[in-house]
Amino acid sequence: MEQIMKQHRKMFQYVEEMLYSYDRRKGDKSKNKIEYDRYAHTLRVYQWMLRITRELKDDSLDVESLKIATIFHDVGYAVQGDEGHAKESAAICRDYLERRPYTPEQIDFICYLILEHPNKRLLHEKTTPLELVVLMEADMLDDTGAMGIVLDSWITSKEENPSFNEVCRHFEKYTYRHMKQMDFVTAPGKRFWHEKRTLVYEFLRQYRRDLGLMD
Numbered sequence: 001m002e003q004i005m006k007q008h009r010k011m012f013q014y015v016e017e018m019l020y021s022y023d024r025r026k027g028d029k030s031k032n033k034i035e036y037d038r039y040a041h042t043l044r045v046y047q048w049m050l051r052i053t054r055e056l057k058d059d060s061l062d063v064e065s066l067k068i069a070t071i072f073h074d075v076g077y078a079v080q081g082d083e084g085h086a087k088e089s090a091a092i093c094r095d096y097l098e099r100r101p102y103t104p105e106q107i108d109f110i111c112y113l114i115l116e117h118p119n120k121r122l123l124h125e126k127t128t129p130l131e132l133v134v135l136m137e138a139d140m141l142d143d144t145g146a147m148g149i150v151l152d153s154w155i156t157s158k159e160e161n162p163s164f165n166e167v168c169r170h171f172e173k174y175t176y177r178h179m180k181q182m183d184f185v186t187a188p189g190k191r192f193w194h195e196k197r198t199l200v201y202e203f204l205r206q207y208r209r210d211l212g213l214m215d
């Protein structure tokens with residue numbers, strides 16, 4: 001990760017400082033219980049973005065803009081909860097980039113990617129730039145699969161009467177249901193999701209058997 005971050009070290013630091021200064025209860029309700037770390041999420045999304053980009057091998061892709069958009073995509077949580085965080089992220093990023101030698105066109109494009117990243121219906125529209133598709137896919141790949149399993153257990157442990165069965169119920173309601181969806185467009189995105197889904201389905205099958213919920 002150190003090596004990966006080298007190119008944009010200053011940006012990462014800027015985002016890290018902003019996110020660590022915020023009140024972590026501003027995120028979504030279930031994640032507030034575990035004081036979800038948005039900066040760590042950003043780093044993981046960045047790695048997913050690199051994995052997808054590497055496999056796509058698409059020369060027309062504006063990787064530089066995509067990287068910057070990924071670094072800043074959730075920085076708005078420093079000022080705003082779930083609702084409207086993308087707008088704040090774009091504003092923070094614009095302010096940062098305008099003080100540096102970036103062209104207005106590139107700044108506009110990066111801010112567009114950030115602003116629209118929660119807008120999942122754009123995934124399947126033909127006119128959506130590939131950079132936005134990759135950012136959305138990378139974002140969806142974090143906190144799912146193996147991480148989803150841990151996240152559900154962790155969140156449940158903060159609830160009133162945590163138990164193995166309670167974790168299972170939570171799991172069926174969130175991670176399992178979530179993994180059933182398939183919103184991916186790119187070939188690598190689809191493959192990563194498929195891997196995660198296979199893991200989650202097999203985990204739930206065995207977990208239910210362990211708990212005696214099936215023969």
Ligand SMILES: [Fe+2]
Binds near residue numbers: 073074085086117118
């Ligand atoms: Fe976001």
Ligand SMILES: [Fe+2]
Binds near residue numbers: 041
């Ligand atoms: Fe995100």
